[in-house]
Structure formats: structure tokens, C-alpha cells
Amino acid sequence: MTVLTSSLTPTGLAAARKHTALPKADALVEALPWIARHQGKTIVIKFGGNAMVDDKLKAAFAEDILFLHHAGLRPVVVHGGGPQISSQLERLGLESQFTGGLRVTTDETMDVVRMVLAGQVQRELVGLLNRHGPHAVGMTGEDARLMTADKTYAEIDGEQVDIGRVGEVTDVDAGVVEALLDDGRIPVISSIARSTDAEDAADGGVFNVNADTAAAALAAALDAEMLMILTDVEGLYADWPHSEEVIPRLSATELENLIPDLASGMIPKMQGCLHAVSNGVRAARVIDGRVKHSLLLEIFTDEGIGTMVVPDGTPHKGAAA
Numbered sequence: 535m536t537v538l539t540s541s542l543t544p545t546g547l548a549a550a551r552k553h554t555a556l557p558k559a560d561a562l563v564e565a566l567p568w569i570a571r572h573q574g575k576t577i578v579i580k581f582g583g584n585a586m587v588d589d590k591l592k593a594a595f596a597e598d599i600l601f602l603h604h605a606g607l608r609p610v611v612v613h614g615g616g617p618q619i620s621s622q623l624e625r626l627g628l629e630s631q632f633t634g635g636l637r638v639t640t641d642e643t644m645d646v647v648r649m650v651l652a653g654q655v656q657r658e659l660v661g662l663l664n665r666h667g668p669h670a671v672g673m674t675g676e677d678a679r680l681m682t683a684d685k686t687y688a689e690i691d692g693e694q695v696d697i698g699r700v701g702e703v704t705d706v707d708a709g710v711v712e713a714l715l716d717d718g719r720i721p722v723i724s725s726i727a728r729s730t731d732a733e734d735a736a737d738g739g740v741f742n743v744n745a746d747t748a749a750a751a752l753a754a755a756l757d758a759e760m761l762m763i764l765t766d767v768e769g770l771y772a773d774w775p776h777s778e779e780v781i782p783r784l785s786a787t788e789l790e791n792l793i794p795d796l797a798s799g800m801i802p803k804m805q806g807c808l809h810a811v812s813n814g815v816r817a818a819r820v821i822d823g824r825v826k827h828s829l830l831l832e833i834f835t836d837e838g839i840g841t842m843v844v845p846d847g848t849p850h851k852g853a854a855a
């Protein structure tokens with residue numbers, strides 16, 4: 535409701551202010567216990583390429599990250615860019631092919647992946663965050679040897695399928711990320727890793743790592759409080775694509791039993807959540823990145839949405855939230 539304050543008496547004005555200010559104050563007060571709980575904690579946030587297609591959403595995401603930063607949390611952003619890579623490949627007349635949720639990556643494709651992730655998507659996010667101050671620093675897994683990877687294969691019907699220069703993270707040297715966080719910066723990381731093979735690495739060999747996989751490996755290495763994966767669905771659907779009923783909560787074992795039945799983009803996401811909570815992260819969540827400020831709603835209010843994965847034995851209410 536719009537209130538024309540200019541036509542109000544002083545008493546009416548105070549009442550109108552109360553009317554609009556109270557919900558705002560209530561929201562701030564509601565955030566207090568969550569801010570206290572998460573202060574000083576590292577949170578890894580994966581921003582999916584599919585949730586990144588809208589400019590307003592991207593700007594709101596940057597605001598959310600800055601809010602976390604100024605509230606005393608230590609956010610680390612890992613970004614995707616699958617659709618952006620596919621568009622660039624199409625422009626170059628190259629075909630995109632996915633096997634088991636992973637992009638088949640030839641040497642030529644790898645050059646495009648690197649160019650789009652590190653040269654476009656990461657630059658844009660860093661730019662959005664730095665509109666508000668000198669906060670964000672972009673890097674890939676190649677920088678300071680942050681992430682090292684071995685060639686991985688897709689598994690289709692129990693068979694290993696060669697998908698080219700796709701890597702599985704074998705080692706994370708998180709020192710550089712810790713140093714940036716300690717310096718009050720917001721690391722923004724692209725999912726490209728250096729090869730474990732010394733000869734290949736000396737030749738500039740890098741691997742295309744799925745961004746969910748990279749975010750999970752980083753969350754585990756950083757001993758993060760939480761891994762948040764923002765995507766273009768509300769969470770993990772129980773019976774996708776037939777129903778949109780979201781599974782609100784899963785223990786690690788429950789998820790492990792579900793993984794063989796998952797399809798496409800959800801495979802690396804849920805494998806990542808499982809890896810994170812099996813390696814010290816207290817909770818991993820898949821949430822709807824199409825909802826403006828979903829990150830703030832998820833972290834600072836009682837209105838948690840999406841799917842939460844927790845280590846086995848985590849009590850139901852509060853502890854991991």
C-alpha cells in the first residue's frame with residue numbers, strides 16, 4: 535500500500551513510518567541469531583550458470599554476498615557457466631556434448647571453457663562485487679596451484695567413458711584462499727584445475743572441472759561451515775521430471791542411496807553435497823538461484839527452502855541450519 539506522507543499530520547506520519555519500518559526492523563531482528571551463529575564462518579557458495587542468466591539476479595546475488603561479508607561471514611564464490619560456454623561454442627560452430635552431466639572436453643573445447651569461465655563469467659562477478667568496494671579477487675584453480683586434478687571418466691551403465699580433458703580434483707591447496715579471506719577479500723573462483731601430471735602441467739595442461747565438484751572440494755578443504763549451491767530448480771525433486779516435490783532434507787547415507795538414480799546436472803551437485811558433508815562441512819544445500827535474495831533468505835531467516843544435506847546423525851532442528 536502506498537502512503538502519501540506529505541498529506542499526513544505528524545501523528546499520521548509517525549503511524550505510517552511505524553507501519554513500514556516495523557517489518558524491516560523485524561527482519562533485522564530475525565537475522566540476529568543467524569548472524570551470531572555464522573559470524574567468522576567460511577561459506578562456499580556455488581552460483582550456477584543457469585541461475586546466472588538474468589542481470590537483476592546477478593546484481594542481487596552480488597548484494598547478498600556483500601551482505602554476508604559485512605555481517606562477518608567469510609564467503610567464497612565458485613561460479614559455473616555451462617550455458618555461457620555452450621553459447622560461445624555454438625558461436626564458434628562447435629557442438630556441446632554432455633555425458634553423465636559432464637561436458638565432453640576436447641583440447642579445443644578446453645580453450646573455450648577457460649576463456650569463458652576465467653575471462654568472462656568470473657570477470658563479470660568480480661566487477662559486480664567490486665562496484666561496492668575493493669572486495670573481490672578472481673582466480674582459477676591454476677593460480678597458486680589452488681586446485682590440482684586428474685583426468686576423470688564418465689560412468690555410463692557401469693562402463694567408463696572417455697570425455698577428454700575433464701578433471702576430478704585430487705588436491706586443494708587452500709592457503710591462498712585463506713590468505714585472501716584473512717585480508718578481508720571475497721575470492722571468486724573458476725573451476726579450472728592444474729594437471730597432476732608434471733609433464734602435462736609443464737605443457738600448460740589444465741582440466742575442465744564441473745563447478746559443483748570444484749565448490750565441494752573447496753568447501754571440504756576450507757573446512758567450511760556450509761556449501762550453498764544456487765541453481766535453476768527449487769532443490770532436489772523426488773521424482774524428476776514427473777513431479778516438482780522437493781526433498782527438504784537428506785542425511786549423507788540417504789543421499790548416497792539416491793545418487794545412482796539421479797540424472798544430468800543433479801549428479802555432480804548431489805555428489806558434491808555428499809563429498810562436502812562427508813569431509814567436515816556441516817551442511818550442504820541446493821537452493822533456487824532464480825529467487826531474488828534466496829541466499830539471504832536461506833542463511834538469515836527461518837524460511838529455509840530447497841534441499842539440505844547433513845552428515846549422518848545430525849539432529850533435526852537448528853544445529854545445522
Ligand SMILES: Nc1ncnc2c1ncn2[C@@H]1O[C@H](COP(=O)(O)OP(=O)(O)O)[C@@H](O)[C@H]1O
Pocket residue numbers: 581582583584585614615616764765766767769770771772773774796797798799800
Ligand atoms: N532430481 C532432480 N531434481 C531437480 N533437478 C534435476 C533433477 N535431476 C535432474 N535435474 C536437472 O538438473 C538441472 C540443474 O543442473 P544444471 O543444469 O547443471 O544447473 P547449474 O547450471 O545450476 O549447475 C535442473 O534444471 C534439472 O533440469
Ligand SMILES: CC(=O)N[C@@H](CCC(=O)OP(=O)(O)O)C(=O)O
Pocket residue numbers: 581582583584613614615616617619635636637647700701725742743744745746
Ligand atoms: C566438466 C564440466 O562439465 N564442466 C563444466 C564447467 C562449468 C559448470 O560446471 O557450469 P554450471 O555450474 O553452470 O553447470 C562445463 O564445461 O560446462
